[in-house]
Amino acid sequence: MAKLPTDISDLVKQFGPSLHRVPPGGWADTREDDKLVKTHCCFCGQQCGIQLRVQNNKVVGFEPWEDWPFNRGKLCPKGIKRYMQDEHPDRLKSPLARVEGKGFEPIGWDAALDRVVSEIKRIQERYGKDSFAFLTGASLTNEKAYLMGKFARVALQTANIDYNGRLCMVSSATASKKVFGIDRSGNPWSDIVAADVILVAGANISECAPITTDYIWRARDRGAKLIVTDPRMTPIARNADLYIPVRPGGDIGVFNGMLHVMIKRGWIDREYIAQHTTGFEEVARAVEKYTPEFAAKIAGVPSEMIIRAAELFGPAKTSFVLHAKGIEHHSKGVENCIAVMSLVLASGRLGREGCGYAMITGQGNGQGAREQGGKCDQLPGNRDISNPEHRKYIAGVWGVPEESLPQKGLSAIPLVEAIHEGRIKGLISICFNPVVSLPDANFTREAFDKLEFYTNIDFFLSETSRYADIVLAGSLMEEDEGTTTNTEGRVIRHRKVVSPPEGAWEDWKIICEIARRLGHGDKFNYSGPREIFDELRVASKGGVSDYFGMTWDKIEKNNGICWPCPTLDHPGTPRLYEGGKFGHPDGKAHFIPVEWRPSAEMPDAEYPIILTTGRVVAHFLSGTQTRRIGALMDQAPEPFCELHPVLAEKLGIIDDDYVKVESRRGSVVVHARVVKTIRPDTVFIPYHWPLDRSANNLTIRALDPQSLIPEYKVCAVRVFKTDAPDDAIASLEVQAGGIR
């Protein structure tokens, strides 16, 4: 019964999103803080240090934390205003039960949990264990992520657990494992500063990882050159030394073309290649045909740009490559990453100061969440769920027979497809808002309509929670404690700032209680997250991401510790691959040849324009949190469609017109933003808004065959001018999906 219980406007009226603007006690009040708690921003994988001001167990304000080495007090607007999610009027303070025709009504915890457990049992008895699935998230702490993985495998005993990191990091993770043998950024961010040339490939750093701007400028102040590839001229691209406006999906053209030139001109490190890598000859053969002219056709840019990029990157003494979703959100996302990694390997510039590469994590704990077992094919410690040795070890830690551990399950998109096909009947989710964040949103909504039972743990009633039968009131990041692993692979400590409001529970308590009621209480008998972490350490011991040598106290004392950290006296490993030692059994890095191929849906006569999607600086992911913060909504109230004046003129569109953007899967109506800073064959819409304002109504459910990441960055659309919409959705407040 997972259809919406009542009209969306009724639900919005009752549960928001509404805007929170003024801290408790008001601006004019004179605030004497009870305490100032050092913790981290939850909005992105950089995990900047912040301090929260607390008064009477309420978060009343914010203060920069200048001693935290990663961001030294620097922040983006999200980090500053994130405290406005505390004391929010929309906050869920009790479990809710769906009431047909009415919406939701508060119920007691006992009744709610009984209902959840009896539905899990009913569905699993009737349709099999795997018919009840679990979707979890990458913004949870390591402790929670670990618990979710264990809960799915031990208590639910379902193979079908996956996480929203599937929408984020999996391409780079897969590529990194294949090429280097380890899934992690190779270097700490401090190495960016020491680089002579920086290649930013498909990363809108100024909006999605703003703090990294500081590192790049510190390098540029030393004289470093900056190369940026992006279909849109982003703020850091504006004054880069070289900006390459690559066609969405044409990245391999740039990378293979650059490698071609570098080989031709002798700007590769043959000695390094010989000693520390395998497979270079195949790659060299593969890029042979990627002459600048050929490569330029694929990339959709002038060939001089590719030559110039090679000239800047090739002969440099030190270099750093940063990449993100711009090359990863593709049906060839893994190959895109491999191609850029080949550049790094061929230059021999990695594993030392100022030399290396990093993948920028989008989600709060994108790195950690996949290591601890939120991913359908992984067990804690980055272990492989289909590897008998790995299974045995984890089964031992958990005290369950190895045979009882499920095998690899479905990843996020196939999981939702299985719901749509009726193969999965029940779902529990946490920290995931799929009806906004998954591609092809109309399909996702249809799938949720078909669930027999859906329960969701959340602190606000997200767009997806509206489909739930039971909503369990969970906790915000600052209402619980634990660790996350930031984009550098650095494990850091999140302190408990306040306790959850009366009626809401810490997430781990909810999960443990469900497990207990399912009859697995003995395996989930924790006194708190610290105990979960201690078990996680053991579970990760001997794995690739080894946390065994870390304790919370040690993490705090050292301002975070980078894995692997195998023993208690080990200082951690900020920089990987030192001395050319890689993660593969042969100790070498593996060159892998990649060929460009078209994206799943290329523009054609019917849908002639490429749509690419992304973020704005004021919002985080599906916007459940940031669309509730007044100051951030003021900064970015609505989505928009960026298009070039050349294209706009062809379509008869002027700035601020209402435009309808349509793909084979759906449409949105948004305002046009006519700008010269985007390719004329491409339009851009940010994806943080729901319903008729959701860019994911348009995007395609095409997946990378290796990483199973969806192709958010390329699909075919048409755009035309339209009238101001006046339907019920359009007249909602903008944070709920309306338009003004």
Added chain:
Amino acid sequence: MKNAEFFIDYSRCIGCEACVQACGECDTHRGVSMIHLETIARRESVQTAPQICMHCEDPICAQVCPADAIKKTPDGVVQSSLKPRCIGCSNCVMSCPFGVPKYQIDIDQMMKCDMCYDRSSVGKKPMCATVCPSGALTYTTMQDIQRTRRGIPINEWKFGGEVVHTKVYVMVPPEVERVDINLVQIANTDAALPRDPYDVALMLENA
């Protein structure tokens, strides 16, 4: 931070508005942001720029104030208007060469950046310069800026015939001695530069 100065480098701004959001968090402003963040011309480029009070040595805002409402502290910080005096006439708003003071219609008063006096007067950094992730706004010592930046800090400006010295420095390429505003630029008028430097379509023309 002892002997710290404020340095501004418009060209680095990424338009994230962290400064705007942080400004309102300061106890001397409380929910009202005093900093300006300009989007220069969004159709043409993504260029944005912050503007804080430059804290002139001889502030024109104070000179044109009919109510003696704008005062400078002994350490050279030009304060927001004195509430008992300010009459909301906007002389300062319209005369400031940097376009800094803001007329707050709800309280019929001028308010402006005071370098977060509650913070900077006790050795803390102003909010905006603490959070700015691009280095467009920096609060540090002169030695530190000279050591770490490729440009030089200057604090002399000329608006038509008016020479203005400011407490806040601007980062410029070496050898520039003064920022001279003798002609208001509608767009880029420097002949050495491409006419439309941020037009992606022009960049792709010979693709």
Added chain:
Amino acid sequence: MKKDIRNIARASGSDTMHATTWGLLATAALIGGILVGSRGLRYFDPALVSYAGATLFAAFGLGYRFSMWLRRPPTRLYWFRGWEIFLQPHRFFGNLAHLFEIVWSNIVLQRFIGRRSRMRWTAHWFLAWGCLMAAAITFPLSFGWLHFETLRSSQQIYRAFLFGIPIVQFPVHSIVAELMFNALDIAAVMVLIGVFAALWRRGRDHGAMAVQQFADDLMPLILLFAISITGLFLTASTHLMQGLHYTFLSQLHAITVIITLLYLPFGKFFHIFQRPAQLGVDFYKRAGVEGEQAVCIRCGSMYGSRMHMDDLKRVQAALNINYQLANDTHYQDVCPPCRRKNLALIQDNMWKSTASES
């Protein structure tokens, strides 16, 4: 503007001479007022002579300071423009109505302060009306303008005289009498409420604590506190302690009042005289909205009144601020947002020029 030979923002002659003259005039006018109002000192109370003397000094100071202040180009311009606009025949009655409105809302109710913060309003309203009430009683008393006598026919009836003319009479034991004779105590209590509210705010408000200065912000509160508390002691001494230490207390009270009077022209209290003088700005702004608007030469948007921009050019000329640009353009004709954008463009281009060279 070039035709404008005489710049009204620019005052001629020596500042000190003018100010001294106005100071002396104010003092002379007050002396005249005292002589006439007390009917040739017939009703002047010699016991209050020190108060009257301090007031005369304050009058000189205020006249001097006021004149000095009005000679500053921006003040001078608004002063003349304000009267000019106020007295325009076609606006006059409208202006009069508006004057009543803003006096009521800005001075009587002080609504504009309430919009800044409620605590600030509470403090200021009690301070302001406590002081004004006290002043309305003590000044006429010390000048001999106001005195009380019992009726010859009945010791039970009091009669109040203003300028020697009987204006009202009331029984000694009536509520009116109680209010009348305790008015200064009521005023003192109001002032004390205001002082404590202000100190409470200043002691807790982080923002206020950062910017407040002793001489400007705390000194006036201390003075008002001293006057009020010594005044209340006098009442207490009379009614509760059979006149204990009365002479000493009355001298102490006199000293606090005299110090405050001497401080009047120089410190924070001067705003009491400045603020009403600047009601004219309100009329100026209204006239500006109705008149021609200034259009920015860079972006073409309206950003204020033409009159304001032209007057600012006059003020700047009087202050020797030279905003004349090349090409016969003037920086005053660029709107503030365009000034900011222009600066950013110029600085950004400096960097681009160096980048294209390298």
